[in-house]
Amino acid sequence: MVFVGLGRSRIKVMPAPSFEMLTEPRFVRPGEDFLTLNGNHLNLAASERDIEVKVGGEACPLTALANKILTCQPPVKKPIGAGKLNPEIVVTVGNASFSVGEVSYDSPGLSSSLFFIILIFILFMIGLIICLIVLYRRKTNTHQRQMKYLKTQMDTIEMKVATECKEAFAELQTSLNQYTADLPLGTPTAPFLEYKDYCARVLFPNGGKNHPVLKNLEVDTHKAEAIEAGLREFHKLLMNKTFLLTMVRTMEANKYFVGKDRVYVGSLLMVVLQEKMGYCTEMLKQLLRELIEKTVEKKFQPKILFRRSESIAERMLAAWFTFLLHDHLKTYDAGKKLYELFWGIKQQMEKGPQDALTLEARYSLSEEKLLRATFEYKELTVFVNSTDSVYSSQQSDIPDIDSSSRIEGGNWKRLNTLAHYNVPNNAILTLTSKSNSLYNLSILSDRSEKSSLSMKTGGGVGSPKPWGGAPPSVIADHASSSADTDNGYKLYHLVKPTEHGPTDSQEKMVTEIYLTRLLMMKGTLAKFITSLLESIFSSRTVPPCIKYMFDFMDEQAREHGIMDPEVVHAWKSNALPLRFWVNLIKNPHFLFDIQKPTKIEGCLSVVAQTLMDACSTQDHQLTKDSPSSKLLFAKDMYQYRDLVDSYYTEISMTPRIDDATMGANLSAESRQHNGEFHVFSALNELYKYLDQYKESIIDALESNEHAQASRLPGRLQDLLALMESDYYRATDYESSTLGLGYNSNSRLMPRDRL
Incomplete structure (x- = not known):
C-alpha cells in the first residue's frame, strides 16, 4: 500500500x-442453490454496490461478500438470450469486468472416467450373465447325463x-437235491486218530503232537x-487223596492261579491219573461236590456251572469225557456223522469261489464269511499225477506274487490265480513236495496246502498233450503269502480285506441279496446237521460214563434242594454237549487225521452255535x-430241543449204574x-506248579490232621529237597505260564517202571 501526499x-x-x-460449468438447481465465486481482495476496494454479477446477461443479486468469496442468487430460469449452451458468468467491479465461467442449469454430466467405469461394469455383468447361462446349461446337461x-x-x-435270485432259486431246487443224493456215496471212511493223539489234541490244543506228555523226559545224565526218584515220590503223593485234594484247593485259592493255569493243571492231572481211572473218578466226583456246594453257598447263578473251565474240576470233567468216549465215537454213528458233516461242508464250499486271504466263500453258513459279490469263474478239469517228479530246469516257478501281478489303485496287489497264468482245461498236474519247490518257504501261509502242483506238457509215450502249443511245464505253488503286504503293497485275492462287497471294478449291488446263499447252503447241509444231532442225542446206545455222571448230577441237585429242572438240564448241557461236542464240532482235527479246517471254521461255528x-x-x-445263524435254524430248533429233552429224560429213566459196575468199566x-x-x-x-506254590501247600498240609498222620508235609519237603539237589532250569513248554524245566542229554526210563 502506497501513500502519496498532495497538500x-x-x-x-x-x-x-x-x-x-471455473474449469467446468457450475451446476445450480434453480431457486435452491447459490452461486459462489472464489477470488482475492474482493472487498478491499469495493463494496457490494460496486460489484455486479450477471448470468447470461441477467443480474445475479449479491447475497454475501468477503475477501476471497462472494455469493449471489442466480436467476430462477435459464436466461434465454445467453447465445451459448450454458450462460456465461460476468462479474463487473467498477469499470473492470471479469468472465469467470459458465453456469449449467441441466443435470450434471458424467465424467469420462466414471462413464468408462460404468461401461466396464455393464460389460462385466453381461459376461457374467452369459457365463451363468452356459454353466446352467452345462449343469443341466450333466445332470441329465447322470440321471x-x-x-x-x-x-x-x-x-x-x-x-x-433266479440262480439262487435254481440252486435251491437242483443243486440241493443232486448234492444231497450224491454226497454220502462219495464220503470216504472217517480217518479217526489214535487214542493218544486224539487225547493230546483235546487236552493240549496248543501243543499237539509235540507236547511233552507224548515223548520221554530228557534230563542231564x-x-x-535224583529227578527220577523225585518224580516217583511225587507220583506216590498224587495217589494220596488228602495230598491231591489239598494241592488242588491250595492252588485254586491263590488269586494268581489264572484260568490258563487251571486248564493246564487239570489236563496234566488227568494224564497222570489216566492209568487209574477208578481213583481219578473218585477224586473228580469229590472236586465236583465241592464246586457245586461252593456255588450253592455263595448263591452264584447255578445254571452257568460247568459252562467254562474256571476250575480244575471243570477241566478234569471235560477230559474225563474225552478219555471215556473215544471208543464210542469210533464204534457208533456220532463220529462218522461228524466226519460226513465236515466232508459235506468242505465239498460244498469248494463248488464256488473262496477268497484265499479273507476266507470268504460263495457257499457258506456264516454271514461273516459269506462272499458278498459275484465273480465269473469256471471249473477246470485237470489230470493229477501223484508221483513226485524230479524238478526240471525247464520248469518255471509261478508263485502267488511275482512281477506280473496286477497292481491296482490304493496300493493294492492281487494274488495270481491259474487264470492269471492261462492254465488251460485238461492240464496235467504233478504233485511235488515243498522241498522241491523254488518258492520261498518262509512266506508260506497256514492256509496253504501241503504240496505244490507241477503242470507238464505230456505224461510219457502215448499220453495226451492238453497244453498244445503252450510253453514248457511250470510248477504252480498253492501257497499264499503269510502276510497281507508284499514290498509295501496290500494283498488281496477276490475281495479287499477292508471292504465288504465287490471291488471298484465290479458292479455294486445290495449285499443283502447274497444272503439267499446262506439258505441254499443250509438246505444242502440240513440233512447232515440233523443226522449229527440225532446221533449225538440218541438214547439207544448211551455210554456208561454219561449215564453215571448224569445220575451224579441228579443226586447232587437233590442233596442241595435244587428243584428247578432247568438247573440240572443246564448242568448236563454244559458238561457234555457244550464242553465236549461243541469242541469237536469246531475242531474236527482233534478227532480225525485231517488238517486244521481253517477254510470252513465259519460254517462249523454256526453248527456249534445251533x-x-x-x-x-x-x-x-x-x-x-x-443273528443269521439263529434265523437259519429257527424252524428246526423245536425239533432239536425235543431231541435234547427226550435224551435227558430217557437217560434218567434207565437203570442206575452201581459203583462196582462203573469201577469195572473204568479199570x-x-x-x-x-x-x-x-x-x-x-x-x-506238574511239578513246576507244585514248586511255585510249595509254601502254601506245605502250610495247608501241616494244618490238616489226616495229612499229619500220613506224614505228608515231611514227604513233600523231602521231595522238594530231592528235586532241588541237582536242579536245572530249561526252556518251558509254551502252554505253561511258568519258566522252569529240565534240559537233558539222557532220557528217563519209560513210564511202566513207575
Missing part, C-alpha cells in the same frame, strides 16, 4: 480484485438282482537219578435283526490204554 490530502491504493476461473447313467445302472442292477441253542431252555424272540479203560502217555513228562510239567 493535506492522502490517497490509499488497494490491490485489484481477482477471480478464479440317464443312474437309470442305466439301476436297470443293470435290477437285472443282476433278478439273475442272482548226572541228574537223571447245538448250543438246542440245549438252551430259553426261547428267544427272533426278529429281522437277530478196563485203564488197562486198554495203559502206557499211552509218558507220565514222567507229565509229572515234570
